[in-house]
Amino acid sequence: MRALxxxxxxxxxxxxxxxxxxxxxxxxxxGAGYPDLLQRFAIYGIFAIGFNxxxxxxxxxxxxxxxxxxxxxxxxxxxxxxxxxxxxxxILLSAVLAGVAAAVIGFFSLKRAGIYFSILTLAFAQxxxxxxxxxxxxxxxxxxxxxxxxxxxxxxxxxxxxxxxDSLPNPDFFGLNLSGxxxxxxxxxxxIVAFVIxxxxxxxxxxxxxxxxxxxxxxxxxxxxxxxxxxxAAFVISGMYAGLAGSLLVVTDPLVGAERxxxxxxxxxxxxxxxxxxxxxxxxxxxxxxxKYFENVFSxxxxxxxxxxxxxxxxxxxxxxxxxxxxxxxxxxxxxxGVVFMLVVIFQPQGIVHGAxxxxxxxxxxxxxxxxxxxxxxxx
Amino acid sequence: MLDxxxxxxxxxxxxxxxxALIALGLTLVFGTLGLVNFAHGALFMLGAFCxxxxxxxxxxxxxxxxxxxxFFDAYKDEPYLKTWFGDAGQxxxxxxxxxxxxxxxxxxxxxxxxxxxxxxxxxxxxxHAEQILVTFGLAIVLQEIVKAVFGxxxxxxxxxxxxxxxxxxxxxxxLGSGIVYPWWRLIYxxxxxxxxxxxxxxxxxTTYGMVVRAGMRxxxxxxxxxxxxxxxxxVVFGLAAVVAGSAGAIYAPIVSPDYHLGMEFLVxxxxxxxxxxxxxxxxxxxxxFLLGILQSFxxxxxxKEIIPGIDQVILYLAAVVVLLVRPRGxxxxxxxxxx
Numbered sequence: 114m115r116a117l118x119x120x121x122x123x124x125x126x127x128x129x130x131x132x133x134x135x136x137x138x139x140x141x142x143x144g145a146g147y148p149d150l151l152q153r154f155a156i157y158g159i160f161a162i163g164f165n166x167x168x169x170x171x172x173x174x175x176x177x178x179x180x181x182x183x184x185x186x187x188x189x190x191x192x193x194x195x196x197x198x199x200x201x202x203x204i205l206l207s208a209v210l211a212g213v214a215a216a217v218i219g220f221f222s223l224k225r226a227g228i229y230f231s232i233l234t235l236a237f238a239q240x241x242x243x244x245x246x247x248x249x250x251x252x253x254x255x256x257x258x259x260x261x262x263x264x265x266x267x268x269x270x271x272x273x274x275x276x277x278x279d280s281l282p283n284p285d286f287f288g289l290n291l292s293g294x295x296x297x298x299x300x301x302x303x304x305i306v307a308f309v310i311x312x313x314x315x316x317x318x319x320x321x322x323x324x325x326x327x328x329x330x331x332x333x334x335x336x337x338x339x340x341x342x343x344x345x346a347a348f349v350i351s352g353m354y355a356g357l358a359g360s361l362l363v364v365t366d367p368l369v370g371a372e373r374x375x376x377x378x379x380x381x382x383x384x385x386x387x388x389x390x391x392x393x394x395x396x397x398x399x400x401x402x403x404x405k406y407f408e409n410v411f412s413x414x415x416x417x418x419x420x421x422x423x424x425x426x427x428x429x430x431x432x433x434x435x436x437x438x439x440x441x442x443x444x445x446x447x448x449x450x451g452v453v454f455m456l457v458v459i460f461q462p463q464g465i466v467h468g469a470x471x472x473x474x475x476x477x478x479x480x481x482x483x484x485x486x487x488x489x490x491x492x493x
Numbered sequence: 494m495l496d497x498x499x500x501x502x503x504x505x506x507x508x509x510x511x512x513a514l515i516a517l518g519l520t521l522v523f524g525t526l527g528l529v530n531f532a533h534g535a536l537f538m539l540g541a542f543c544x545x546x547x548x549x550x551x552x553x554x555x556x557x558x559x560x561x562x563x564f565f566d567a568y569k570d571e572p573y574l575k576t577w578f579g580d581a582g583q584x585x586x587x588x589x590x591x592x593x594x595x596x597x598x599x600x601x602x603x604x605x606x607x608x609x610x611x612x613x614x615x616x617x618x619x620x621h622a623e624q625i626l627v628t629f630g631l632a633i634v635l636q637e638i639v640k641a642v643f644g645x646x647x648x649x650x651x652x653x654x655x656x657x658x659x660x661x662x663x664x665x666x667x668l669g670s671g672i673v674y675p676w677w678r679l680i681y682x683x684x685x686x687x688x689x690x691x692x693x694x695x696x697x698x699t700t701y702g703m704v705v706r707a708g709m710r711x712x713x714x715x716x717x718x719x720x721x722x723x724x725x726x727x728v729v730f731g732l733a734a735v736v737a738g739s740a741g742a743i744y745a746p747i748v749s750p751d752y753h754l755g756m757e758f759l760v761x762x763x764x765x766x767x768x769x770x771x772x773x774x775x776x777x778x779x780x781x782f783l784l785g786i787l788q789s790f791x792x793x794x795x796x797k798e799i800i801p802g803i804d805q806v807i808l809y810l811a812a813v814v815v816l817l818v819r820p821r822g823x824x825x826x827x828x829x830x831x832x
Binding site for chain 1: 612621625627631633638640812813816817
């Protein structure tokens with residue numbers, strides 16, 4: 114480990130791995146100790162970590178990453194249907210295909226910067242989304258969505274003597290059925306690997322170059338760097354992470370519909386990254402978990418449960434409180450999300466991790482955590 | 494063949510009108526305040542729901558006895574307006590869509606001003622990314638509020654019965670009776686031309702507009718001349734909200750508004766703005782109409798047979814091509830936002 118990454122980072126990875134793998138225990142008291150939710154933490158964590166490699170390091174704000182999520186999902190589904198229910202080839206294939214898609218889209222989009230880049234990525238993602246719903250129906254099965262059905266070829270599975278049984282096959286990992294807790298641990302291990310890779314990238318010369326591009330692209334040009342290959346590399350890597358996340362979504366729940374490519378999904382990953390802390394290593398992970406947790410909690414509430422919760426108040430007051438708060442829960446969860454989004458951007462655009470770092474420094478003036486302190490923007 | 498072409502141009506006009514009006518407001522805000530407003534589509538949607546609210550207001554009903562049923566006491570809903578004013582009241586209800594502008598304009602002006610003063614003005618000096626994010630959040634909040642109030646289903650807002658039919662445009666221009674077009678879409682087109690003309694003459698021929706244009710060119714100098722440019726720009730933001738809102742209100746009879754109407758138009762309007770050229774008002778209008786027409790040509794069956802799916806992607810494709818080939822857009826000024 115020490116040869117691979119610095120000793121400080123080794124501690125970070127060890128702590129993170131321990132935290133992720135023991136999530137079922139320490140998150141149980143807040144009602145999150147079940148695999149369905151925890152694996153979403155891990156999957157969206159991967160998505161956000163990857164997004165952060167692009168947005169956090171280079172400052173290029175992509176509004177089209179949902180497209181790569183979709184590519185990953187469909188690739189995995191076809192790998193299941195045509196080749197084998199084993200998850201390993203599926204996730205590798207997804208990452209590669211998403212990387213190819215990202216290379217194509219990135220090649221064009223990165224010719225422009227700033228808001229034009231955002232709009233270009235958005236345009237490409239919307240094109241993919243619209244096509245997935247219309248002419249690509251043979252591949253995507255349109256609105257109905259794609260799933261494993263009886264009579265699928267499963268070529269590799271059949272080659273090793275697998276017979277179609279009465280029930281549909283589940284995704285597995287060399288015989289280990291990936292439903293329930295096994296699915297979570299599979300996602301968790303992938304997440305840790307993805308985190309280590311992201312850490313390596315951040316600490317590498319490539320990472321340094323990317324951050325330099327963020328702080329002053331023009332100056333990089335003067336120094337003699339051709340920046341495009343570096344930004345394209347970041348774009349492709351983050352696209353591959355998105356493909357990986359999309360793939361894991363299918364591994365844990367084998368059904369994919371085109372709506373996961375909608376541009377609001379791209380907006381969600383931006384929010385996760387920002388909420389956690391742009392440019393930090395653990396921030397996007399925390400942001401993703403926080404959002405998915407509150408999405409889960411808030412959408413499970415409804416007005417009745419609120420009414421009970423506030424029953425200690427006098428009757429009319431309790432009803433009024435429940436009605437007002439009722440707007441923010443259940444199907445109104447998106448309202449909460451929008452409000453949180455705004456509050457974060459207005460008051461703490463640097464995210465939770467930086468906010469925590471600020472508090473930490475206020476308490477202990479001279480200390481600095483492993484990834485707490487901020488690289489200050491150099492003077493222009 | 495000529496028939497088909499004329500028809501497609503007409504078909505493109507009403508979509509194009511909506512694109513042009515939304516893009517006009519977006520460009521106005523971007524050109525004056527330098528703000529990338531992702532909540533602009535939500536303003537369009539709010540305008541459409543002003544029309545819905547106004548219709549609901551006019552048709553507030555009371556239960557009255559139904560005289561046509563004689564066997565037992567039957568009751569039916571009758572709007573107060575009809576009870577009070579008889580047929581004149583019914584006429585007012587029929588015209589609720591155009592009359593809703595009475596409500597839409599002041600409401601949207603108020604919303605625009607409140608938005609600018611309470612939120613947007615703190616973001617002028619922040620990066621475009623942060624502007625996009627905060628207004629995106631605001632758009633979600635606005636659309637969820639509308640969903641909570643009006644429900645998630647589309648709400649039909651009928652056009653006045655006098656304009657419910659179709660206009661026989663073919664015979665007007667001497668092409669035979671093959672070309673018919675709904676009256677209300679024609680009115681929408683006329684309305685959008687009027688609004689666009691209004692905005693342009695406001696900026697062109699009034700002193701207020703002149704100062705605003707000067708501020709778009711060089712904010713600092715105008716400020717040094719002792720003019721409170723911030724206040725004028727706030728009014729411009731309100732104006733943009735009014736343009737988007739009234740566009741939505743008049744559009745309501747064409748598409749029954751639902752809460753994510755704004756998001757659908759937002760992405761496309763940005764495409765329109767980019768094609769027209771960031772910061773160019775004339776470019777936004779031109780691109781709006783051009784793209785509307787382009788889209789309706791792309792959805793012709795003859796075209797779809799040659800290139801399947803082209804109708805789904807044509808606008809985005811247009812934006813991608815324009816951005817890559819001529820990043821300043823059709824009429825954008827050289828050097829502005831061209832990086």
